[in-house]
Amino acid sequence: MATSIIRFGSLTARLHYGDPQRGEDVARIFGTSLKPPTVELLARVEADIALSEAPRGQWSARPLVPEDGMILRHAHHRPEIHTEAISAVLDRAADPVRADIALLTPHPPHFELCVHLAVVFHKLLFLLDRVVLHAAAIRLAGRMSMFLGDRGAGKSTIALQLARAGGTVLGEDHLILKRAAPGFLVSGCDERSRLDAKTERHFFDRPLPAEPADFAGRLKKEMPAQELFRSQPYTDERADLLFFARPGTSFGITPLPRRTALLKLMEAAGKLQRFVDPTDRGRFLGMLGDFVPTITPYDLVLSDDLRELGRLVRFLQEGVPVAGS
Numbered sequence: 250m251a252t253s254i255i256r257f258g259s260l261t262a263r264l265h266y267g268d269p270q271r272g273e274d275v276a277r278i279f280g281t282s283l284k285p286p287t288v289e290l291l292a293r294v295e296a297d298i299a300l301s302e303a304p305r306g307q308w309s310a311r312p313l314v315p316e317d318g319m320i321l322r323h324a325h326h327r328p329e330i331h332t333e334a335i336s337a338v339l340d341r342a343a344d345p346v347r348a349d350i351a352l353l354t355p356h357p358p359h360f361e362l363c364v365h366l367a368v369v370f371h372k373l374l375f376l377l378d379r380v381v382l383h384a385a386a387i388r389l390a391g392r393m394s395m396f397l398g399d400r401g402a403g404k405s406t407i408a409l410q411l412a413r414a415g416g417t418v419l420g421e422d423h424l425i426l427k428r429a430a431p432g433f434l435v436s437g438c439d440e441r442s443r444l445d446a447k448t449e450r451h452f453f454d455r456p457l458p459a460e461p462a463d464f465a466g467r468l469k470k471e472m473p474a475q476e477l478f479r480s481q482p483y484t485d486e487r488a489d490l491l492f493f494a495r496p497g498t499s500f501g502i503t504p505l506p507r508r509t510a511l512l513k514l515m516e517a518a519g520k521l522q523r524f525v526d527p528t529d530r531g532r533f534l535g536m537l538g539d540f541v542p543t544i545t546p547y548d549l550v551l552s553d554d555l556r557e558l559g560r561l562v563r564f565l566q567e568g569v570p571v572a573g574s
Contacts, residue, residue, distance in 0.1 A: 261299050
């Protein structure tokens with residue numbers, strides 16, 4: 250059994266696994282990497298996660314999971330998660346907390362198994378008061394701005410533009426939102442940046458030293474983030490502004506009512522969750538409902554002309570009022 254360190258934002262965990270492919274699968278899902286267990290990283294560990302393989306018949310108490318479904322057994326200290334391919338138990342009373350994840354053999358095809366891994370890990374993180382967001386976060390002009398959007402929304406391009414203006418990038422694609430009394434903190438998972446050809450041509454005088462690769466149907470170059478801008482993943486910060494980014498024909502920034510922002514956030518974050526019952530969904534809605542009043546929300550439309558991003562920089566540098574001030 251191999252052991253590596255994996256970081257889900259600011260959450261540092263020991264990941265134990267027998268098959269190296271499984272460890273890489275988990276890291277790829279969250280846009281992070283596996284690291285050797287150094288003394289410095291081991292001192293930060295807050296969770297132990299063990300991936301193992303088990304014959305389906307070994308789980309005598311395993312519930313019958315409906316096709317393409319999930320069962321969540323609510324228990325304060327030892328909740329259980331079951332999908333068709335995986336059974337997991339989270340021991341919240343352990344120090345550090347421990348998750349035992351059994352990949353039931355025979356496995357489904359690799360892509361399907363990765364889907365099950367994503368579902369289970371997102372639920373485990375949620376049970377630890379964390380929600381994964383497809384978003385970028387950049388600290389600029391004394392404020393932390395989050396940019397939530399689907400693939401192709403321009404998160405990586407925004408991160409690069411704001412970094413060029415003096416910003417520090419926590420993450421450009423994967424963020425962890427964490428409930429932390431008395432409020433919420435966000436941290437990034439990304440150590441690498443992915444740029445399409447248009448973004449590369451706009452920001453760089455010469456081609457970057459990387460070969461384009463297919464990422465979800467789009468050709469991009471992947472580079473270590475710290476080689477492109479000031480990068481600070483795994484660090485908790487309080488968010489001030491939340492932008493819902495999307496491509497359009499003309500650049501625009503519009504304030505959003507918090508009720509609208511909550512609905513948009515629930516839709517976006519809910520895509521990464523699978524809900525099983527009213528208790529599960531209620532906790533999720535409650536967490537996001539508590540988060541939205543702590544930020545100032547905006548709708549952000551990006552044009553095809555990347556020079557328009559300078560307007561976003563000016564908007565942030567001129568001093569947008571922060572929620573509660």
